[in-house]
Amino acid sequence: MLTKLDPALIRDLPPFSGMTLDQMTTLLAKATPLRADKGSHIFDMGAEARSFFLLLDGYIRVVRTTPNGEQVIARYIASGELFGIAEALGMKQYPASAVAAVDCVALSWPSDIWHATAAAYPAFATNTYKTIGGRLQDAQDRLVEMATERVEQRVASAILNLVERSGRQTDDGILIDFPISRQDISEMTGTTLHTVSRLMSGWENDGLVKSGRQKITVIGSEALSLIANKEGSSQ
Amino acid sequence: MLTKLDPALIRDLPPFSGMTLDQMTTLLAKATPLRADKGSHIFDMGAEARSFFLLLDGYIRVVRTTPNGEQVIARYIASGELFGIAEALGMKQYPASAVAAVDCVALSWPSDIWHATAAAYPAFATNTYKTIGGRLQDAQDRLVEMATERVEQRVASAILNLVERSGRQTDDGILIDFPISRQDISEMTGTTLHTVSRLMSGWENDGLVKSGRQKITVIGSEALSLIANKEGSSQ
DNA sequence: ATCCTGGTTTGATGCAGCGCAAACGCGGGA
DNA sequence: TCCCGCGTTTGCGCTGCATCAAACCAGGAT
Structure with missing residues (x-):
């Protein structure tokens, strides 16, 4: 070593x-x-x-x-x-x-x-x-994000970020290659693990991600990225 | 000059x-x-x-x-x-x-x-x-604040911050010595000018601040600081 | 004096997301 | 093998704040 x-x-x-x-x-x-x-x-x-x-x-x-x-x-x-x-x-x-x-x-x-x-x-x-x-x-990017984007988008971009910086290609998709919980993601995005869980269940249903205990694999990164950048309701 | x-x-x-x-x-x-x-x-x-x-x-x-x-x-x-x-x-x-x-x-x-x-x-x-x-x-402090504190506290601490860094003593209280609007404060705290306006009206009624067009004077900085640090509802 | 503009106040309404609570499931240790 | 613990899922009620809308107010320009 x-x-x-x-x-x-x-x-x-x-x-x-x-x-x-x-x-x-x-x-x-x-x-x-x-x-x-x-x-x-x-x-x-x-x-x-x-x-x-x-x-x-x-x-x-x-x-x-x-x-x-x-x-x-x-x-x-x-x-x-x-x-x-x-x-x-x-x-x-x-x-x-x-x-x-x-x-x-x-x-x-x-x-x-x-x-x-x-x-x-x-x-x-x-x-x-x-x-x-x-x-x-x-830090300042995230500040702006916290101030202007809603939870769904923040969670999506947090995951995309992790995938970009620490993703490992597998046959299923791109895996975040260290153990990460819903709680962790909520602490990165300023929300609760409940909300993260709900969002990710949704994405799992839509086939965008595949996840298990402290394990996240992203399948549709383009679709996720769409979510991350989609306009909030107005302005 | x-x-x-x-x-x-x-x-x-x-x-x-x-x-x-x-x-x-x-x-x-x-x-x-x-x-x-x-x-x-x-x-x-x-x-x-x-x-x-x-x-x-x-x-x-x-x-x-x-x-x-x-x-x-x-x-x-x-x-x-x-x-x-x-x-x-x-x-x-x-x-x-x-x-x-x-x-x-x-x-x-x-x-x-x-x-x-x-x-x-x-x-x-x-x-x-x-x-x-x-x-x-x-930046990281603010990030934490955005993630964990609610609007009222963020606005209070933003104002306290401004007062600390740019306050000028007057007979009324401590004046933030450059023009600053509700909108500006909302852009510092990630909320809307409406919410800031409501909060500050409240504080004005309570005698904590005195404010006019783009002008803010803080009277009860201790009380404001209490608001800034008060626990959210739970945990 | 009057208008205009940019800031402020205030009301009414709706919803995203939080708090709370309960149940579930997987993996590891005994 | 069974149990235990931790991470996860899901439902439900509530509320803080955004959104929409309208009126108000002060000061500068004309």
Whole structure:
């Protein structure tokens, strides 16, 4: 598993694009490998941001918890992505929790080498900031979506998003390749698991998806995408 | 007005903290002053991000427009803040439009000097990334709020936010010191101007706010804050 | 003084989606 | 094999808010 630590094997990951093999080798030498069992918390919201991470294998759920104990899923991290990069934005604490959605393998670096690292490897810094840019954009897209679209469309586009980013082709259709519940989807879209369940039952009847316990396979992504983009009733 | 260009006068703005007067002088030498009349667009969503900006005076509304023509207000920029810093995140286009909420004065720099500038003045880069971090955090906070809180609470906290960031003490109470309509508030909170109007009429009756045409004065900020944080019906 | 325009208020009505409740089914552990 | 627990499904009543519609009001232009 940790043979992945061979720089040649991960040199193609987006966070490292533009770096030389030598640079990567020195950077990787500073990393600590990390194994996280399904369900375990890699870090918790509000904790001091001691490390930043690169996910090598698995999926991570980034979650915010409200004062009232409700949860909102900010995003999923797929393998090859950086996460926990609070330090790059001058934050002292993690703004959200990272929970392993499946068994995961990651690398971690101490936060305090961030500045020196960024200075030494500008390409790495640039890549990181691009990642952050993408996430900011994404957050604002979702904000707009929450403000203007109704539940059905939000759920449809959440599923499409997951499929795009983490879909695996099977003979049935495209499978979201980590366990995901109705509850999870409701926490991504700001609704209740009941509503998600109802919607998906409907789609299952229409043959758009096929789903089981924590398992979703999309068959008619075009049709789903129609739903995601269809006008609400008026304006 | 543009006497403000004197570095000594703006050296205390957060984006420049940690820089020497000399550094600021060279940086300011590369800036172009800019005047934007109320209502004018400084840049539009989707346009090529040729410049980044520092607002010296006024207020800017950062707006996203949906495919259906609806608008969502992403945030307000107050004087002393940077905006349009897409280049720092490797974005080619502005992700939102910037509209002058009042007559504004700003400085602009060409985007392509960003990287050299960030390299030459690390403090400036750090400050900028902190700003971005704050905005990412803010976007995600609002996302959580949209997902979990009901309209009344969202409107209350939006108003409190505006008051905190742009409030001016008057004999009546704290005034939001730029023109802001019910419609604007609805576009910040994902509701309709009707609902905002109803809510605010109620608060006006209760003596929590006093408001006129595009003018809002908050009297009972503690009470408002209670509303903003009160539990929804259940859980 | 009068009109016009853009913002605001208020009423009436309908429905999407939530809260609550109960039952179901699959998969894993004993 | 049976049981238990967690995820899921489904029904029902209720309500928060959107939608539609109309009137109102203040300030600037003529």
